[in-house]
Amino acid sequence: MxxxxxxxxxxxxxxxxxxxxxxxxxxxxxxxxxxxxxxxxxxxxxxxxxxxxxxxNGKTRLRKKVEFENFESLANAWLEDYLLTVKSNSQAMMKSHFKRYIIPALGSYKVEKISAPLLQSIVNDWAKKANTASISKGKRPAGASSNYGVLLNTVQRILDYAFQLGVISNNPARMVIAPRLKARGKQKLKYLDKKQLKAFLNYLDSLEQTDKNVFSVTLYKLLLDTGLRIGEALALNWSDIDYNENIIHVNKTVDRLGKVQDNPKSKSGVRDISVSKRTMLMLKQWQNRQRVLHQKYRLSTHIVFSSSVGGHLSRGCVSRTLDTHYKNAGLALTGFHAFRHTHASLLLNAGADYKEIQHRLGHSKIGMTIDTYSHLAPDKAKETASIYEQALKNLG
CATH class of the missing domain: 3.30.160 (Double Stranded RNA Binding Domain)
Known part of the structure; x- marks a missing residue:
């Protein structure tokens, strides 16, 4: 010196x-x-x-130390910035994680007193609840989320924020390991097989032609014909329907509350889907009916599936009606994703290329399409077995 x-x-x-x-x-x-x-x-x-x-101070002189009363006040400061960077669905999910898991577990602790052993015990408790919870209809009860790894990641990000502000000199969450989730068998995709699909379509065709029923039938058949996500379908405007080229332009979605998001789930979600003339005729008939309804009610003439007050519908509103139709049709199904899975299954068994199916469904990677839907093509599997058998015979 x-x-x-x-x-x-x-x-x-x-x-x-x-x-x-x-x-x-x-x-x-x-x-x-x-x-x-x-x-x-x-x-x-x-x-x-x-x-x-x-x-x-984290080996830096650029950070000005900020003080927080406890972890909850720190977490809320981080959350305020986070909510500005994500879509409404992600906002709702993060708020739910905060309310149900993160704040109850850590909210009252002094930030500088939070240690790796403390965090490990909390994550272990989340994992234990997830691994021992009973599963009903493919879901765990509230408070037993299987996404405890995501919860740990969120805590890491919050404490990284604390480090950047000079509140702590290191992040103890980075020394914590999320236990492995216990395997309970792969959840089967819900879709309509050929027999169920035929029964459901017959049921739809038998419904009285009321305005409400025609609305529902048009929505259901469009989803079956295109593989659209329900949020993408509810976001459609008539300007997205190209009657000349038989194409539907998909470029937005609605969240759970019916709020329009300017782009779909991912970049690959922005796509054009070719549809049959039959589907276009069905849409044209609904559009003509909608114009008549506009004279009676406040139904929008711009939105394909408008609410009664002229805005976009939330998923919850149409989900309840669908579950009623499933029940009346004698099908033990729930939710709109069954239509999407059914669309993929029909295409696969008809010999459609995986790359084309990937595009129609808006998947970001073809591996996602293959991993999700390859087992839904039993007809193709039988065809492959026959090809192998014939190849053996050709050996002489």
Missing amino acids: KIETITKKDGTTVYRTAVYLGVDSLTGKKVKTYVTAKTKKALKSLSDLKIAEFER
Whole structure:
């Protein structure tokens, strides 16, 4: 340590030295500072104190330390920024995670007192509840989410935020491991097989031609014919329907509350879907009926599946009606995704190319299409077995 002796104007002597603190974790540059003390011993102590302070601050001088009353106040500060970067569905899910898991488990703790053992015990408890919970209709009860790995990741991100603000010198959540989720067998996809599909279509055709029934039948058949997600279908405007080219332009979706999102689930969700003339005729007939209804009610003439007050429908409104139709048709199904899976199954068994199916469904990767739907093509599997058998015979 090079020490400089300085004589002040009043005749007193002080000692000054340059202290190398280390490499700044945010800039990557070497950092040094100067300390001054009345004695060499005090100079050494003050130098050590500056180095320790630099370490506690995450090895950076750019962060200004911010104080939070507890983890809940920190988490809410992080959440406020996070909500500005994601769509409404992700916002709703994160708020649910906060309310049901993260804040009850950690909210009252002082941020600097949160340790890796504490977090590990919390994550272990989440995992235990998920692994021991009874599953009904493919779902675990509230408070037993299987996404505890996502919850841990969220806590990590919140504590990273605390580190960036200088609240903590390291992130204990990064030393925590999420236990493995117990395998309980792969959940089967819900879809209509040939017999069920025929029965359901016959049921739809037998319904009285009321405005409400025609609305529902048009929606259901469109989903079966295109493989659209329900949010994508509810977001359609008539300007998205190209009658000349028999194409539907998919470029937006609605969230669970009926709020329009400017783009679908992913970039690959923006796509054009070719449909049959039969489907286009069905849509044209519904559009003509909708124009008549507009004279009676406030039904929009711009939105394909408008609410009674002229806006976009929420998924919940149409889901309840669908479940009633399923029940009346004698089918033990729920939800709209069965139509999407049925569409994929029909295409696969008819020999459609996986790449084309990927495009129609709006999957970002073809592996997702193959992994999800390959087992829904029993006819193709039988065909493959026959081809193999014939190949053996050809060996002579």
